[in-house]
Amino acid sequence: GAGVSQTPSNKVTEKGKYVELRCDPISGHTALYWYRQSLGQGPEFLIYFQGTGAADDSGLPNDRFFAVRPEGSVSTLKIQRTERGDSAVYLCASSPGVAGSTGELFFGEGSRLTVL
């Protein structure tokens, strides 16, 4: 597609529920990132994919968070047993080539998650 697409744009759920957030990167971009952004804060790194594999998942806060990218394109961020502290905007970004270069990151509009 023309840009990075994230769905849903807004998700309201109850504490303890399971949530999936989807990211469709720019076609051909091999690198994909997930970030979490709370109000008034900069994006917080969660996980980075190069192709199908998670090259760096050190930002995932705990084992309730998991992300996949089975075919090296679309990625899904999965959050189990959601907590109120998980409420944030989840941003996805893609980049051509390998990270460590000056490749630009192209961000989606984010998925706003609210856990009641």
Place this chain on the structure above:
Amino acid sequence: KNQVEQSPQSLIILEGKNCTLQCNYTVSPFSNLRWYKQDTGRGPVSLTIMTFSENTKSNGRYTATLDADTKQSSLHITASQLSDSASYICVVHAGNNRKLIWGLGTSLAVNP
């Protein structure tokens, strides 16, 4: 510890005026420095990416400077427009890993 600090935290200027935003970093080894613009409720959009050897880079009315010796960068906005109202975030890429170190941003409001 790798850190990126931005100042001021927030800024209000009148339409048509110029402004300069500051970024200091303690990231090592340095790979590149990026400025992003983030409108409220939107994802960040890249303005400039500067490597070690680049001192200045322009993108329309936005001009970024980089002093790798003092580890400082600035973003200068010329002839501001109402649409410039946004958060401007400085991001430094550490060369030894794939992580980007994000500043907290400067919130700019341009008033008519």
